[in-house]
Each structure stands twice: as C-alpha cells, then as structure tokens.
Amino acid sequence: MNRSRALAFFLPPLVLFSAIAVYHLQAIPSPDPVYKAIRAAGMMAYPASFLAIVTSAFPKEATSLSGESFLRVHHIFAFWGLTLMLVHTGAIWASFGTPAVLVPQSGTLREFFLFGGRVALPLFILTAATAKFGRTIKFWRKIHLLNYAAFILVTIHAVMIGTDFDSSPMRAMAYTFAAVVMAVPIIRFFRKRL
Numbered sequence: 001m002n003r004s005r006a007l008a009f010f011l012p013p014l015v016l017f018s019a020i021a022v023y024h025l026q027a028i029p030s031p032d033p034v035y036k037a038i039r040a041a042g043m044m045a046y047p048a049s050f051l052a053i054v055t056s057a058f059p060k061e062a063t064s065l066s067g068e069s070f071l072r073v074h075h076i077f078a079f080w081g082l083t084l085m086l087v088h089t090g091a092i093w094a095s096f097g098t099p100a101v102l103v104p105q106s107g108t109l110r111e112f113f114l115f116g117g118r119v120a121l122p123l124f125i126l127t128a129a130t131a132k133f134g135r136t137i138k139f140w141r142k143i144h145l146l147n148y149a150a151f152i153l154v155t156i157h158a159v160m161i162g163t164d165f166d167s168s169p170m171r172a173m174a175y176t177f178a179a180v181v182m183a184v185p186i187i188r189f190f191r192k193r194l
C-alpha cells in the first residue's frame with residue numbers, strides 16, 4: 001500500500017468536510033456539546049455516504065488515484081459514513097433520552113420525510129451488512145441498490161430538519177449531491193457497456 005498516495009486521496013475530502021462542519025458550529029453556536037455532536041456527525045456522515053456511492057461509478061479512477069482497490073476505497077467511505085451516522089443517532093438518543101427517536105414516523109408524508117433519517121439508518125445498515133457478511137445471499141446487489149433510496153431520504157431529512165442545512169450554500173450542496181447520486185446508476189450502466 002502506498003500510504004502517501006492514499007493519504008493524498010482521502011485527506012482532502014476529510015479536511016474539506018471537517019472545515020465545513022467546524023465553520024457551521026462556529027457560525028451557529030450552541031452551548032450544548034451533545035447538540036454540537038449531532039450536527040457535526042450529520043454534516044460529516046452525509047458526504048461520506050455520498051463518496052461511497054460516487055466511487056462505485058468510478059472504480060478504476062478511485063483505484064488509480066488512491067492506489068487502493070475499489071472495494072477498499074468504498075469500504076473506507078462506507079465505514080466513515082456508518083460510524084458517524086451511529087454517532088449522530090446515538091447523540092440524538094442521548095439528547096432526547098428515549099429510543100423512540102429511532103422509530104420511523106408515517107403519520108403524514110411530511111413527517112415521514114422530516115424524520116427520514118430513521119428509515120435511512122436501518123437501510124444503510126442492512127445494505128452494508130448484506131454486502132459485507134451476506135455475499136452468499138445472491139441478491140445482495142439488489143439489496144445494495146437501496147443505498148440510493150437511503151441517500152435521497154437523508155438529503156430530504158437534512159434539508160427539512162437540519163440547522164446547518166438551512167443555508168443556501170448547504171442546500172445547494174445537498175441538491176447537487178442528490179443529483180449526482182441519481183446520475184450514478186446511469187453512469188454505471190453506460191460504463192459497463194463500453
């Protein structure tokens with residue numbers, strides 16, 4: 001493994017999205033450290049899951065830029081994303097003091113999307129677990145497609161409920177990420193046929 005090449009690949013997004021999170025935590029201060037953790041983990045988990053999805057459309061490029069196999073690059077972003085999703089959710093649980101924060105809401109469509117993170121989290125866990133441990137399950141790839149739905153749900157959730165996603169630049173980033181993610185299956189389809 002070429003460590004400096006891998007660092008040059010993984011460090012820029014990590015620094016960029018940490019800087020975005022730090023900037024927002026300063027710009028909209030909160031005295032509660034748990035609330036800060038909720039926001040910071042949400043802001044960092046979101047781009048990591050985005051990068052896990054995008055690398056799947058550019059496996060050769062990800063390998064040549066990082067010097068790592070596609071699967072390793074994909075794993076690193078997936079691990080980064082899932083860990084921070086768990087921190088985000090754990091901090092919300094701690095803040096509200098009840099596991100009820102994990103239960104999806106389907107009273108109205110608005111509630112469903114507002115609390116869409118509660119549906120997205122188990123979807124991300126399911127897709128990652130079946131890919132990692134359930135390779136014998138023939139349809140793991142079909143289950144893996146749920147990642148697209150989970151990402152779109154999270155985008156809507158963040159834009160509707162997020163303190164930091166309430167600004168125009170953050171919304172623009174979220175809409176751009178969602179558009180790119182929707183283009184990924186199309187890019188994969190055409191690249192496979194080449």
Ligand code: HEM
Nearest residue numbers: 049052053056078081082124128131132144147148185188
């Ligand atoms: C946050 C977690 C993850 C996300 C968001 C994610 C997302 C994706 C997406 C969107 C694709 C392209 C699927 C398609 O259009 O056919 C993909 C492919 C793939 N993922 Fe993941 N993934 C995650 C975790 C994992 C894990 C834990 C593994 C473990 C082995 C894995 C293994 C793979 C493999 C092997 C492919 C390539 C499949 C192919 O080329 O047909 N993924 N992933």
Ligand code: HEM
Nearest residue numbers: 039042045046085101102117118121154158162163164165
């Ligand atoms: C049970 C699961 C979840 C619950 C209960 C939940 C709850 C929340 C809450 C209460 C907020 C508002 C925090 C604020 O004031 O900014 C929020 C924001 C957010 N959540 Fe979730 N969430 C969950 C899952 C997820 C998942 C899986 C992701 C994936 C990345 C995610 C990403 C975000 C993002 C990006 C924000 C916006 C952060 C900000 O603007 O600072 N959430 N979530």
